[in-house]
Amino acid sequence: MAQVSMTVNGKSVSGDVEGRTLLSSFLRDHLSLTGTHVGCDTGQCGACVVHVNGESVKSCNMLAVEADGAEVGTIEGQANPDGSLNVIQQAFQEHHGLQCGFCTPGMVMSAAALLKENPKPTEAEIREYLEGNICRCTGYHNIVKAIMAASGQDVGAIAAE
């Protein structure tokens, strides 16, 4: 066992983990932050995307010990300080960017990483950035619309497919 300490959503946390404990398990099972979802558990679906030192990573594909000392951001830290939905979450709601909601935490975290890097992405850039986030309900269209809206751009420009 090893002790790990990190900052998660601005709070200092620590815990004893095995070398093989995944970051996703540490967040969900040790910290009870179950908003981070584990879908495929193979690094493909993106439901487990969190931010580590400001960059999106698949938390099921990273050991918890590798995040020792890191700043970690999860979906639980995305809402505004008063508890209201942030601009991306609000846009997902308004544009029906989710149906079952399982992929949504990863989608929102990826969208946040994209908008930090590229505040006004084109539709093509959004679709390419979401390559590692799989959604089986929406057909992606409303997710793309939501991210366009969250970036302050006109969603009317996106033609229905």
Added chain:
Amino acid sequence: MYSFEFEKPSTIAEAVAALGAEEAQALGGGQTLIPTLKQRLAAPAKLVSLSGIAELKGVCVEDDGALAIGGGTTHATVAREAADKYPALADLASHIGDPAVRNRGTIGGSLANNDPSACYPAAVLASGATIRTNSRDIAADDFFQGMFTTALADGEIITSVRFPVPQAANYQKFLQPASRFALVGVFVARFADGVRVAVTGASEDGVFRWTEAEQALSADFRPDAVKDLKVDPSGMIGDLHGSKEYRAHLVGVMTRRAVAAAG
């Protein structure tokens, strides 16, 4: 995943010492190794993380203009920091996997793994790059030794990769629609003394140089120069995503596209 001991050294020397242990395995970004461990396809007694070694990270230009990339440099960093110096390489790095994978996966990890469908081996072989390890320099032509096999000895670490920068280059990848790995990927690099063409995804022996195309393109760097060349389908990978003949055909198509795009 089976249990293992975990160690995170902060220097190359410490990492080499840690890897001297029985059944020790280096961990780069873990984007292939962790899924492999989960499937219990590998069971190291000790995992030695290379992510805490600052001297393995970064992109810099050497005195002779070659680009040196630390073995622990992520794909995202290469995409960003090599964009001005070697645009074709940066473009390749910017299309590996997906953004979250690119934030963790490293060039050294990709090369040491030598997946037959990985992108980086094509760039390294076509550029005539040199793989530098903790103990020696290995020419790209000697490094890749077949699917998932390299010249690396047990416990040897890729410290950096030195890329001569070509006059013109381009990488074209035909995506396998499910995995998004290269079904066939071709990297074409034109240097003052000739053209090199490396193909990934296609062969059962992993990345290879298409020497007939190199000769034709060295004489005449236009897509038409290779239009009549045929690749022998025997030895190509054949699976449900594409037959041997289909991959052999794609090698020609991707080569022509890469030459056209390289200009």
